[in-house]
Amino acid sequence: MLDILIVDDSAAIRKILQRVLRQAEIPIGNIYEAGDGKEALETLQRQQIGLVLSDINMPNMNGLELLSHLKATDPWKELPVVMVSTEGSQAKVLEAVQLGAAGYVRKPFNAEQIKEKLAQFF
């Protein structure tokens, strides 16, 4: 059972992702939420998170800054981070992948796209 952290400055998107994850037939433990990268780091220091879903455009610390920090810091170097963002250009996807993103889902998304992208982690 993996604990999942959803990082997005929109409460609406966090709620939608919670619903999609709960309805997916995958073994999920607890689901935690953070409103930006800094909040995400605070949660990661307190909880054993197995997978992160992160937006890119957020205040304080954006998703790519969070990704860079995690990939450079023990014990999170191997923690899979899937980006979920409106940023859909090839350049932005490539940047995320080069920084170590384990996947990329473009908003708008449907439940099947999220489930398909996460299946590899369960």
Next chain:
Amino acid sequence: MENRSQISREEVIGAIKASTEEVFSTMLGLEIEAGETPVEMAVAASPTSGLVTLIGLAGPWSGTGSVACTGAFACTMASHLLASPFENVNEEVLDAIGEITNMIIGNVKTALEEKLGEMGLSTPTVIFGRNFQTRSARIQEWTVVPFRCGEETMYVQVCLAPTAGESPRAVRLGFQIPQILAI
């Protein structure tokens, strides 16, 4: 030079239609129909009550994207997005409309970036009230696309212009064309 690229009004309209229809079909499960696409000044296209959401675009081209609708239609959109009924505009509805705008304008941006170069996107600002006006501090044309959904009309608008005299790297992300709000 990327910042000398040009883009036609038809390309902007096409990007707005494709993005809005995709967000509505994928995230909301609502059918919408695009109407005529006049070019108006911001003040002429803006409603005087309801919700207006603004997102700044910055890069070699800069400007603003906007979505405007009534409070009732905002509640309808939020109800479909969050699978919860909303009868009045509250924090959840405002957040939902901000995110819907973010997805619509974000995907317009992605579509236009192929010709205009990479642009940054600000976080959305949502305004809700009565008897207000928004207008651009610059004299500039907005591309306005109205969408019909049942009895409601929603306006998606984009205003973009080359960022003159500035290096794209020097442009601060945010509202490059300030909106003036009068309530």
